[in-house]
Amino acid sequence: MQLEVSALPVSEITAGAKEEPSSVIRARVQAARARQQARYDRTHVTCNAELSARQVSEVCALDNDCRLLLERACEKYHLSMRAVSRIQKVARTIADLAGEERIGKAHLLEALAYRNLDKDYWRR
Numbered sequence: 001m002q003l004e005v006s007a008l009p010v011s012e013i014t015a016g017a018k019e020e021p022s023s024v025i026r027a028r029v030q031a032a033r034a035r036q037q038a039r040y041d042r043t044h045v046t047c048n049a050e051l052s053a054r055q056v057s058e059v060c061a062l063d064n065d066c067r068l069l070l071e072r073a074c075e076k077y078h079l080s081m082r083a084v085s086r087i088q089k090v091a092r093t094i095a096d097l098a099g100e101e102r103i104g105k106a107h108l109l110e111a112l113a114y115r116n117l118d119k120d121y122w123r124r
Contacts, residue, residue: 032096048089048096053081060088066108073112087111 036047039059045051051059062070070087073079079087090111091103098107 028097028099031099032093035096035099048092051089053085056085056088060092060103062088062103062108066103066105069105069108077116083115087115090114 033047040046045055048059070084073087074084087108088103088111091107094107094110095101095103100107
């Protein structure tokens with residue numbers, strides 16, 4: 001399995017991208033927030049960003065393929081445990097936005113890409 005997480009030029013990202021009306025995006029975000037509220041009912045947590053390290057391992061559990069992918073990313077990018085935790089939280093949110101119960105490979109790759117974009121931006 002080749003791990004390739006790189007920033008794409010904006011022209012490639014926007015070319016051929018289907019635009020979603022704001023109302024559709026808003027509905028997706030509201031559904032994701034409702035999923036999170038139901039998941040964290042009876043806890044002090046209100047969203048994925050607030051998860052403790054212990055909760056991340058429970059709520060953001062990864063299957064073997066995703067775990068292997070994250071291990072390779074850790075080796076390649078020298079990720080700290082804090083960075084790994086943040087990536088898992090972002091992947092959980094991406095899965096919530098997609099209406100998925102489990103974090104999939106695509107969700108994890110997207111979260112890794114966002115981390116790399118952020119890192120590249122601040123390095124300048």
